[in-house]
Amino acid sequence: MSLPSLSTAPGTFVRRVMGSRKILRWLPRNLKLGDPVLQFFLNGFGKTTRYTFVNFPSLYAPGTAHSCIYDLVLHDALGSIAGRATIEVPVAGTADVVLSDVMRTPLPELGILSARIRSPRHFDYSDRHLGTVRSFFYAAYHDQAMRSISVIHPQTAKYSSLPDRPTWRSNMLLWPSRVNSFELLLMNPTTVDAVTDLRLVAGNGEIVASSAATIPPFGSRRVVWESAPLRQYPYVSVSADMLAAPNAKPLVFLNFDNGAFSAAHS
């Protein structure tokens, strides 16, 4: 019989073995962990991805600083696990991670990366005053030699329960006359299939383009709209009939005529 690992949450071990939550109050434990945080992974379409993971507990609480661990899980576009890696980040340090350097499996063209920070120490509660720590990180999408680059923070965590699925319309204006195409990435951060109709909406509310699809759990999809047919509209905005989760908003790439791109969370 193998026992549950103590490395991430000693409480899990105790809960399983002793079936009691009360005892957890009396046990020392380290960082209280929020849900894993998600961001898109691109490894094609003229773009590649790198991520930065900072040891923020050591910068926020330098008196008790120690290294930290990020557990990384890459899901492909269908939500299947495509790779795993563990990154150790030194005190006050930041890891600049290219997944092909740390995952020894073929990487998909599109997916989502899940990251969760933890302490390497099993029994250390010196950081507990930080409350629940959330594993925010940054993603940089770039082409060769960073001739174009975009830096984006994650917008959503993994959901273990079923969240609300709001109707949504972005406040960002997209100008068809200024770009070659709009490239949208959408994810499902939940454990059940999500059907979402992604739309471009003109200023008067008219739906000028739409694309509906089912995204499997922890899956993702990519939609490209050429701008030429949309140039009669001064601007359009992205909307969705039902996002998979409240903040699972699309990441929007603007592809320019000269081959450059930029991106923003919408």
Next chain:
Amino acid sequence: MIGQFIFPTCEVAGLRVAAYLRNTPRAAGSQSGDIGVELQVFQRGELVAHEPEFGTIPFGGVLEVSERTCAALAPVGADRLVVARCRTADGSDSYFAQEHHLSYENHRTGVFDSLLYDQLPLVKPGRRASPIILLAPKAWISADVNSFVAFANVGASAAAEPQAVPLVVSVLSADGEVLSTDTYDEPQNSALLFDVRGALRGKLGNSDAPQLVNVVARGGASMYAIMTFVVNQVTGNFALEHSLSPHYYVTEGLARVRTEALSTLHTAGAR
């Protein structure tokens, strides 16, 4: 109800700014009336332009703030701070959240990048804002690439006053080593563009391969909007992203974080 959207012009980074102020449905305190906009432009704390009735944002509409609509945003060879105060018709001084669209463009190439973020509350007179704690682990430098961190701050009044606490900005290597530390006594109502390559004074950034550094900062006593630009200075293409304040990373102990965060870095000193 009222809020203020603040942003730097970032002209020194070779960019032109445009803000698209929005008036859209909001979950809390939702209303469908117009929003009136008062515009102030500052340069190093000095008010250089003031339009009390700059414009109106109709419900569902857009109001553009750029050099096309505001002469004070034309290039002047210096970075400026723009403060757009957005007020609903009810006359209340309570804050309301509204997201706006900020965009910067390289006029040489036509390439632009955008950002959405919420307007801020007004600073209450007599109340000192908490010092900021910034982590910006998203600055790359190489022979072609440089990064800039823009610190835009707004005070309680339009008067040119110093901040009570200086802003201390350090650059850390990926290993956590302090590569540089600089102190800035910026006045309230100003925009500081921190040049990462300049701060490192040749210590990094001379190779073709981009190297990551973490720009960290603490101090200041004002209300800040902070964003990072990563610029390929050969192609002119760039990335833009706002900062994540400590409450994104942790849920408790923020007062202690403000006291302790980054403290040992600065006492260790930079070379």
